[in-house]
Amino acid sequence: MDILLNVLADKKINESITISGSKSESNRLLILQKLFPEISIENLSDSDDSVHMQHALSTNDEIVDISHAGTAMRFLTSYFAANNGRETVLTGSERMQNRPVEILVNALKDLGTTITYEDKVGYPPIRIQGTKITKDKVQIHGNVSSQYISSLLLIAAKLENGLEIELIGKITSVPYIKMTLSLLTQLGIENSFEGNIIKVYPKKEIQKQTVVVESDWSSASYFYSIIALADVGSEINLSAYKKESLQGDSCLAEIYQHFGVQTTFGENSINLKKVKVSAKETLEIDLKNAPDIAQTIAITCFAEGIACNLSGLHTLKIKETDRLVALHDELSKLGAIISVTDISLHLEKSLVINENIAIKTYNDHRMAMAFAPLALRVPIKILNAEVVTKSYQKFWEDMQQIGIKIGSL
């Protein structure tokens, strides 16, 4: 589905939108619920990635295909490895077969499990022989993906002796590790994270309880971008959000102050309001703690004619697409002066935005969603717009609600 986005001139936005549950929290809780059936989940994400996770956890098939879902691939690797007696081939989309899992697989092998590669060493598909894990100490590198660490943490309490993980080297996307540990704490599972050592203590059963998933902050980023580009006085209410979030992407509230967006926390919602024009100084941010909002921020800067230097982007090359190359190529077509390295992005201040450019999305939901707010400036085409469902089912419906007109190409 290729679409053309447009807006009516001078529209001041004043809308309320409800966003589905966090994909990251949901995919953790689905694994935990399988291990601890005492858990009930409310406001579960309706994303494709969470649907794939639910299906993978309910099937007895030998081959389990999780499509593009990175968290499902990584979290299920440990889950199946600890599933004594079961043999599973875990696979995914063509892109998933080029997203690395070797660091996690090696850690699980060190714990005594048997995992082999069906095709390319280091990448899915992998064949997992479920084993009873009795070892309780493992080392793992933390600089490639935090998902490997969360994966081990999610099964840790159900291992006979719990688990002590020693993190080696620099650690990336730390808030996601803390999210996993906070969820364990909330469920009554004892754990600690001191220096580079994480410990999770064994727990057979937990109290029966309901966990309410906060809505997805990465999805909220597109509304931050829209309000940043909208007229002063425009506002959007988003629910259901809270001030004490487990999601690192809640740093959006602070970052978007640069663009004159004020965030007010309500009972169960946030109000985003454009209170002044964007600051014109170069935006310098390290996004190693919040990689999923890099695309949104780069495009907001471009639309607002603000230069930026984004660093800490070393994980972007192994996400749904190489996001650094994709941003470079698509923003250049719009007229941006942009350069990227393997870990950073530099964007010059620009005054012109080319109209009617067709943006390629490379099977990456965030490419489609991050470019959509540019419709507030120029007519823009988004190719394969259906990719958004990986994390946000009703994204285009919600765009129409805030006044973006969508036509087919």
Ligand SMILES: O=C(O)C1=C[C@@H](OP(=O)(O)O)[C@@H](O)[C@H](O)C1
């Ligand atoms: O644990 C999680 O839920 C996630 C961790 C991050 O991945 P990396 O740790 O690979 O950066 C993030 O980009 C991804 O969207 C979700």
Ligand SMILES: C=C(OP(=O)(O)O)C(=O)O
């Ligand atoms: C990187 C992402 O997801 P995953 O790694 O779970 O595929 C994302 O949602 O931006």
